[in-house]
Amino acid sequence: MEARGPRPGVPVRGSESGRPVMAALDLLGRRWTMRILWELSQVPAGFRELQRRCERMSSSVLTTRLDELTSARLLTLQPDGYHLTALGRDLVKALSPLDAWSRRWAKETGDMTTEES
Amino acid sequence: MEARGPRPGVPVRGSESGRPVMAALDLLGRRWTMRILWELSQVPAGFRELQRRCERMSSSVLTTRLDELTSARLLTLQPDGYHLTALGRDLVKALSPLDAWSRRWAKETGDMTTEES
DNA sequence: CTATGATGCTTCGATAACCGAAGCGCAAGG
DNA sequence: CCTTGCGCTTCGGTTATCGAAGCATCATAG
DSSP: OOOOOOOTTSOBTTBSSOOHHHHHHHHHTSTTHHHHHHHHHHSOBOHHHHHHHTTSOOHHHHHHHHHHHHHTTSEEEETTEEEEOHHHHHHHHHHTHHHHHHHHHHHHBTBOOOOOO | OOOOOOOTTSOBTTBSSOOHHHHHHHHHTSTTHHHHHHHHHHSOBOHHHHHHHTTSOOHHHHHHHHHHHHHTTSEEEETTEEEEOHHHHHHHHHHTHHHHHHHHHHHHHTOOOOOOO
16 A cells, blocks of 8 residues: 655655654654554554554554554564564553643633643 | 534544543544644744645635634633643643654664754 | 355545745834 | 735645455354
8 A cells, every 4th residue: 555654764755854753743644643653552442443443543644653552662563463563562651640630720710720831 | 714623522533432541542643643743842833834834735724624623622812823732732732752752763764864953 | 056244445416625926904114 | 097915716636544354363162
């Protein structure tokens, strides 16, 4: 299929610099990407189960994302489904404070607390 | 403009659950969102400067994102430009391990275009 | 040998998201 | 007055995503 997502060292959407973090932001800023990583970090899954878990995400996009993430070396397809690589697990680990943050976000939404420069 | 992005506690794209982290993943998984937060965390900026920094991102999308992020209480418009709120700064803080990870990613992908951030 | 059901994945027309050049209304400066 | 910069909108064109249907393959069952 030749999807070929963003990789560090190469210009990406919104940045010619090739700075690694920009490639990461591009990759992660595509629909479903973080969700897929998130789901796979909980429990590895095959194509269709992944699709089910993500509330019927379209199969074509799932294929594209799996291609991008695989060619970025974040996951691999194994007999029993897609797994995160060590690199992929590290990414999820790097992203994990997001869960705690989101809970705080939920709490503070509706409040009128803490807002200044 | 009434764009109104995802908020915790409300069903979002790809998840009916309303779980906070799903709302966060939806919000952050939109084009330019993380980049905008990233840029504003470095230095606050007005509309046009922000547009310049993000290599000419389209103004219409920028408006939409600023609207979403503002109504999510992650940033505010002040006389001297857009600023992160305390909540927004915490988000960026939660996302900050991404920078270190991306450098490792770059190393392990074989590409050595590791510029300074 | 069917047939049935599950898998990973593709196709393709329809829809939604995004792009970007142009322009608006406003405020400040010359 | 004229210009400059601002936040922001408009709108026609482009790209990304959707989703139902289908294909090839493998395993199990009849």
